[in-house]
Amino acid sequence: MFIYNAGYAQNTGKITGKITDQKSGESLIGATVLVQLNSKGASANVDGEYILTLPAGTYTLMVKYVGYQNKLISDVKVAAGKVTNLNVVLAESKSQTLNEVTIRATFKQESVNSLYAAQKNNAAVTDGITAETIKRSPDKSASEVLRRVSGATIQDNKFVVVRGLSDRYNNAMLDGTSLPSTEPNRKAFSFDIVPANLIDNIIINKTATPNLPGDFAGGAVQIVTKDIPDENFISINAGLGYNTNTTFKDFQSGYRNLSDYFGFDNGSRKLPSNFPSTATLTSTNGLSNQQSIAPLKSLNSNFNVxxxxxxxxxxxxxxxxxxxxxxxxxxxxxxxxxxxxxxxxxxxxxxxxxxxxxxxxxxxxxxxxxxxxxxxxxxxxxxxxxxxxxxxxxxxxxxxxxxxxxxxxxxxxxxxxxxxxxxxxxxxxxxxxxxxxxxxxxxxxxxxxxxxxxxxxxxxxxxxxxxxxxxxxxxxxxxxxxxxxxxxxxxxxxxxxxxxxxxxxxxxxxxxxxxxxxxxxxxxxxxxxxxxxxxxxxxxxxxxxxxxxxxxxxxxxxxxxxxxxxxxxxxxxxxxxxxxxxxxxxxxxxxxxxxxxxxxxxxxxxxxxxxxxxxxxxxxxxxxxxxxxxxxxxxxxxxxxxxxxxxxxxxxxxxxxxxxxxxxxxxxxxxxxxxxxxxxxxxxxxxxxxxxxxxxxxxxxxxxxxxxxxxxxxxxxxxxxxxxxxxxxxxxxxxxxxxxxxxxxxxxxxxxxxxxxxxxxxxxxxxxxxxxxxxxxxxxxxxxxxxxxxxxxxxxxxxxxxxxxxxxxxxxxxxxxxxxxxxxxxxxxxxxxxxxxxxxxxxxxxxxxxxxxxxxxxxxxxxxxxxxxxxxxxxxxxxxxxxxxxxxxxxxxxxxxxxxxxxx
Structure with a gap:
């Protein structure tokens, strides 16, 4: 599949993006993108997203939506086998007449306009970071990305603190729903488990809106992971790390099983299923010394260091x-x-x-x-x-x-x-x-x-x-x-x-x-x-x-x-x-x-x-x-x-x-x-x-x-x-x-x-x-x-x-x-x-x-x-x-x- 598409992509490329309202940031469902001097076109989906597949070249696009000013965008370049990202913002028409008003812009101008709109259009006081910014950073996980968001700090390389408030006053969400705490004794989520290259965006809401869960005061951290990629890809990453306290020095531990290296105990540490119950051991007389021998021997006896x-x-x-x-x-x-x-x-x-x-x-x-x-x-x-x-x-x-x-x-x-x-x-x-x-x-x-x-x-x-x-x-x-x-x-x-x-x-x-x-x-x-x-x-x-x-x-x-x-x-x-x-x-x-x-x-x-x-x-x-x-x-x-x-x-x-x-x-x-x-x-x-x-x-x-x-x-x-x-x-x-x-x-x-x-x-x-x-x-x-x-x-x-x-x-x-x-x-x-x-x-x-x-x-x-x-x-x-x-x-x-x- 990947080889076939790579060959096909030698002659064509794609233009993708999102069409939104300039003031509210709302997606404009059904907005159309047309190629000038060509009948090729596409409509925005439920998220305002569109995609055009075109031969390599430079194009002018017309973007239309009922009740909004048309926008003509020139100098949109399509490279073979590449994806060109073009987000578009449309302004409402100020005239009630049938005369269409067309705004002219270049690809570079519209890219800047859309970024401005995204920054300004949040309803609440928010700070965030997008996939494009993450691409330009060396971050490996969501916890590293969050360090770049205003007002957020990271503890132990995984827990987020917003505006200096402790864990209990922050809320974590992934793909639209709240996350469970990864800690049994506190309200905290370990953000280092989410790979950075799969994040579409991270938004921290510092003020509440009615559509958000109401249990936060510092910030509601929302992570959205990617679903439909712009293009097919396979990515590999490998890294080695040196710690000044530890690496190449004497290290001590209890016994180690091969399965430990894959995150699973092999059962040797587990309490046996036939082990005496709490009621038995806490009863008036409990077990005698002789009765204790078998259950004690069933426990792991390896105390070697x-x-x-x-x-x-x-x-x-x-x-x-x-x-x-x-x-x-x-x-x-x-x-x-x-x-x-x-x-x-x-x-x-x-x-x-x-x-x-x-x-x-x-x-x-x-x-x-x-x-x-x-x-x-x-x-x-x-x-x-x-x-x-x-x-x-x-x-x-x-x-x-x-x-x-x-x-x-x-x-x-x-x-x-x-x-x-x-x-x-x-x-x-x-x-x-x-x-x-x-x-x-x-x-x-x-x-x-x-x-x-x-x-x-x-x-x-x-x-x-x-x-x-x-x-x-x-x-x-x-x-x-x-x-x-x-x-x-x-x-x-x-x-x-x-x-x-x-x-x-x-x-x-x-x-x-x-x-x-x-x-x-x-x-x-x-x-x-x-x-x-x-x-x-x-x-x-x-x-x-x-x-x-x-x-x-x-x-x-x-x-x-x-x-x-x-x-x-x-x-x-x-x-x-x-x-x-x-x-x-x-x-x-x-x-x-x-x-x-x-x-x-x-x-x-x-x-x-x-x-x-x-x-x-x-x-x-x-x-x-x-x-x-x-x-x-x-x-x-x-x-x-x-x-x-x-x-x-x-x-x-x-x-x-x-x-x-x-x-x-x-x-x-x-x-x-x-x-x-x-x-x-x-x-x-x-x-x-x-x-x-x-x-x-x-x-x-x-x-x-x-x-x-x-x-x-x-x-x-x-x-x-x-x-x-x-x-x-x-x-x-x-x-x-x-x-x-x-x-x-x-x-x-x-x-x-x-x-x-x-x-x-x-x-x-x-x-x-x-x-x-x-x-x-x-x-x-x-x-x-x-x-x-x-x-x-x-x-x-x-x-x-x-x-x-x-x-x-x-x-x-x-x-x-x-x-x-x-x-x-x-x-x-x-x-x-x-x-x-x-x-x-x-x-x-x-x-x-x-x-x-x-x-x-x-x-x-x-x-x-x-x-x-x-x-x-x-x-x-x-x-x-x-x-x-x-x-x-x-x-x-x-x-x-x-x-x-x-x-x-």
Missing amino acids: YHLTAAPNQNYQLSAGLVKDIGKNGNRFGAIFALTYRNSLQTIQNGTIDYNVYQYNDTKYKFSTSVGALANFAYSYGKNRITFKNIYNRTFDDLYLYRTGYNESTSFPDNHFTAFDLVEKGLYKGTLQGDHGLAGNSKLTWVGSFSNFTNNQPDQRKTNYALKGNVYSADNGSVGKQNARYFADLNENIISGQADYSLPVNFFKQKATFKLGAASQYRDRSFTPRFIGPYINSSDPEALATSDLPLNQIFSKSVIDKGYYKLTEITSLKDAYTANTLTNAGYAMLDNKFGDKTRLVWGLRVEKFDLHLNDRDATTTETRLNDLNFLPSANFTYNITPKSNFRLSYSRTVARPELRELSETGYFDFELLATVIGSKTLKSTQIQNFDIRYELYPSAGQIISISGFYKNFNNAIEQTIDDQVSTPIISYFNVQRANNLGVEFELRKTLDFISPSLKNTTFYTNLALISSKVIDDNKSKLPNGSRPMVGQAPYVINMGLLQTAFNNKLSANVLYNRVGKRIFAAGIQYPSVYENPRDVLDVQLAYKVFKNKGEFKLNASDLLNQNTLFYYKESVATYSLAQGSILNRYKTGSTFTLSYSYTF
């Missing part, structure tokens, strides 16, 4: 696209496929924990594998389009931690702690969508989606040795959450559906668009953890002496056979839970134009949210949330000049607690030495949002803007840290109110105003200064009465410099990011934990070869390699913590990646 030389990081991607024209009516079928593979090793040495009674040094070794697949199909016929989009990703993170140091609260303070911790995550999302152009340029869109998310921890093993006399002895005389084997399975399904209808209407003698829609989402989750472990249940001196054995022998089958151990379980009835939510929503909105310069998009969204959560404790009541939210919004735009806008916006939104935050299950986080526990009493947060913005577009693709925003939170959910049982507890509670006031500045500008020689040099920056305040009259929850919001940074700085040369064959990109000091967990009687600012500097070089079909890329990430630091800031009379005591401090190293891609 293996040494190897760390290989370079690897990443590979194979993607392919197919497009076929069907018949002579412009019908098209398209498909895009992608496979991705990544494997990396990371060593973190000299990690520090130094607070209260703890003085520890950590060394961590993480083996990570990620595999992903994408398959999108689309069929466009007449004024209709049907798409079926699928994405799957699986991550495998296996951590080995070795900790040495002191816990002065114990009788034997000198400790050597070991943890083996594997986390497997899987995400599938399938979306079926139909877009239908109806009479009178009305449009109906329907979407159905299914998502499945799994997060499993098979056989997390934690063991501590304490110095007793002259020997380090294992703490195997009891079982606790710091000294046990942990198995957990989380499974979540999400089914959602949505229908939207838009209808052009006349309002105050002006064209307007009326939209209404309804959506429903059902979410179902089950979480089943088990804390199990053996302990010495004998006074026999030989049995007690087993604690002096090394780690790789203490739980061996030969020791278990002696019958010294008793198997027990410490799982609480509150640890496991099942939960489901049902969200039903409806909206109505009107997109009004008043004259040539003024636009108002306003309406109301109503969301009904029901949540049910149950644990296994019969003495506790069901956790329920039952909210009815009325969410009005209004976005006002005034076109001061053809190159500038003034915007005002108001919206009401909501932030709901995550399921894990409502569950009272206690999870011990050994990396933070803290227990994480939820609260059944959490309420949803109600948020009032106000925005003002001035934006100027000096040239196409360039912007200067300044924005102000104010947000008022009622019942804001805050993460707290406290210490009442000698182990810090991280939990959640609602504060009465909070507010957030900020100013945002964005600049993206070529530097040719300094010198014509800098026309290929682009400077871009976005800066945000934010002041937040939490207020609560309940002094037991907020001892000082007020403080900054948890997770809210006081400032965010993103800066970059992009240089292209040799007709865009060479590009160099320098990126700088800094996020201000912010609270990680707020103290009540305990001091608050802050995350320290760090300077992050990335450099990316790319060079295209073989007629731009091949490309070498060199990425240098986190060149400064500054400490990631979480520390206690304030002193509290109740505790003797010194200011600056360290909860966690570490360096991840700088990473250098060289990759090569080629497109056939």
